[in-house]
Amino acid sequence: MRRSSMPARLLTAAIALVITPIALVLLSMGGVTMNRTFFEFGFDGDIGRLVGPLLLQSLAVVLLVLVVLTGIWSSAGLIVVGCFALAPLVVAILPGTLPLLYRVVPQEWGDGLVYGIPLAVLTALGAMGLVLFLVRRDPRPRGTALGIIGIVVAPVLLAAGAWALAWGVAEGMLFAVQRFQFDPRPDAAAAVLAGILLVFAGVLVSRWSPFALILPALVLLVGGLLMLVAPEWASRVLFTLPRGVNTVIPGLLLYGAAAAAGVSYLAFTAVLVRVRSQARLSGTQDPHAPGAAAAYPYPPAQHPGDQYPPAPYPAAEHPGDQYPGAQAPYPPAPYPPQPGS
Template sequence: MRAPGTVVRIVCAFTGVVVAPIAVGLISSGGGAWAIAQMQFSYRRTGLPLDRLIGPTLLILLGLLLLAGVVLTGLFSATGLIAAGVVGILPALGTLAPGAALGVFTSRLVPIPVIEPLAHGLPAAILPLLGFMGLTLVTVRLRPPRESAATALLGAVTALLALALGGVLLMWGVQLGISRAFTNFDTRFHPLPAALVLLALVLIGVGVGASRWSWFALVLPAMVLLVLSLINVLSFALYAAGPRDIAQPTGTFLILGGGVAVAVAELAFTAVLLVLRARTRRIGPTTAAGPGLAANAVPGAHPAGMGYPAAPPQTGLTGAQPSAPPPPAPPAPPAT
């Protein structure tokens, strides 16, 4: 497997910088219409206006397809995913310093549909997740992990626990920070929400990184998110399941399509890991230096694990028989 070319890296970087934020915006816009319709259904006990939800549903599906496409660029290069993670620094900073995000919101310099998802944590959850996936791909390509049942199980458990705890802390930090800032126009800096968001991002990075040792580590978290999203669409049960500062932002995040988006990204990344695993088994661990080289090998060096050939026997002038030993030296003359 050769190193990706410059054109491939540029295209992948474009998907991370441009396509990934557009995908998040489409998902949030379509999910917003679903949230309004569900709220009206809950209060008025009327049927969902399915005919008016066709357009928002198509927006969500288009956003999910674009998001999956960004993740699948990891088959060629991790540049796009890492670029998306770099873009995700901005919304993460917005959750850490909600006053700055509120200033941008009130200044009208950025369209409301672009800045509004920040209040619900979608960009701060999805874009850094893509960045961690890109970093994980880099480590997998440079030093493929050794497969074993113990490490696979440990990776799966670590991913599930770290992602679950990270998601809860992120929603808690978003609710105490940027959501209240947008609601109460509070521009003050609060250390607790900032600490919660930072700790949440660290845990999300650990959870994604655990998939390095277990290719199926992200499947179970994705299934959990899909089930919770379905439950949240059918009822408002999650809004009352637990403390309000955690349950309310979690329910909003799920109804806006954030849970489905994260699940699609995790499943697409699992497919990328499976393809890389198959390539590694077929052609061996590779680096950007060229095919068939071990991760720590030096190009041009003798392949590891192979013995050096034996030295040929020394031959004479004819090349058929070994050369005869030299004649003995003559005896010394007697002393006079």
């Protein structure tokens, strides 16, 4: 069992708490420009208009990867920022909080929240932290069967979670902002909750299969790339989806959430393999760790006085006996006997 030290926990928590909000803000700022360029003003093929927002989103992705990499030292930072997903979850369930939110934060930040960017990103980071926490305490592999099942189950859970989350966000927060109707909608709230749980479970499957997130990562990266290089074709495909989903998913792609999640999944896969290897190596040196091999070349003593490794000669049975390494209770009598002895 390899537990992270207290300084490592504090340091990773501080790094995550500082860097993650900055990354989310950069995603939102770049995403607002991207969204307006493609859907409001119409994209005329001028790539130069996208350089600024793409740089902001790229920097945001780098910062999120740094947060994921802190998991090598400790899972505390990822778990702490994952807990902050409760704040956007409350806003998603209670859209009436949005008018107050827009009064205290810049519009770009609020727009990113309305599209569910912080909700999706923070949930995934928290699940990654929990996986690393569990792996450090029991790094034993779960077998080939569970590994194969995980590779199949993780993409299904993540896709279902993204679908439910997109529909819930569209029918909840986005609907409220567009129509100025901020009453709670139970169906949208239930969809958001289901989506969060499914995304969390999809990442948690990597506990069984370390490479379960590679396929979802590639799908997300390809989807984000297609939205940039073939926006008309991608838009036509996405708009064939049901109402609500066809609004939020293009927004998630343009806001860089898909690219951020994909790169973070790949970085997390490397971190998970590294942490599992470290925990198993540490476990072989700890006889009390689950599945650890004994660290001693000889079995433990069964009775008081047993010594391992065994002495090459038996212990002295009489006061005058001498064996290499044996200690007599008192010095032997001189020989030959001296007068008066």
